[in-house]
Amino acid sequence: MDNERLIRILTKKLRGKYNLPHWPLRLDVENAVNEALQQTDELDNLLIQLRNRAxxxxxxxxxxxxxxxxxxxxxxxxxxxxxxxxxxxxxxxxxxxxxxxxxxxxxxxxxxxxxxxxxxx
Known part of the structure; x- marks a missing residue:
């Protein structure tokens, strides 16, 4: 699933649940998704390095x-x-x-x- 689709789905679900304005919520969701993906990439990099060296x-x-x-x-x-x-x-x-x-x-x-x-x- 591409990031944009994930952001749209999460924004729609959260907006309905918390009755928040669309654009501020979308920006928060987009930032959270991007941060999570960056952390995942860094963790994947650590695991690769652990398998190959100290x-x-x-x-x-x-x-x-x-x-x-x-x-x-x-x-x-x-x-x-x-x-x-x-x-x-x-x-x-x-x-x-x-x-x-x-x-x-x-x-x-x-x-x-x-x-x-x-x-x-």
Missing amino acids: VRFSCRKQDGTLREAFGTLKPCLLEEYRAGSKSRSRSTNDCVHYFDLERNAWRCFCPENFITIHELP
């Missing part, structure tokens, strides 16, 4: 504090680091799982809490 990134923890993590999903790195780890990957839906190379343990975060990827020196 990545330093930031996310917000459930308690609201910031976590700067250094993790990976690259198989050859996982084998090297996991040998000394006692933790196991848990199956939790709707979470992004990664192996934290600094803590030598599996970690996860909610996708909406992802902040940014940091360039490695």
Whole structure:
């Protein structure tokens, strides 16, 4: 579905439910859709990078504090680091799982809490 069609559908549904003026609501919906798509692209980029190398990134923890993590999903790195780890990957839906190379343990975060990827020196 293209973005314009999605924006029209959401605007129509919300306008009927909340009885708001069309154009201000449409602008809010358009901004929200564009922001969500940008965040999705950034998260997809993180997942690609995690599968290919070690990545330093930031996310917000459930308690609201910031976590700067250094993790990976690259198989050859996982084998090297996991040998000394006692933790196991848990199956939790709707979470992004990664192996934290600094803590030598599996970690996860909610996708909406992802902040940014940091360039490695």
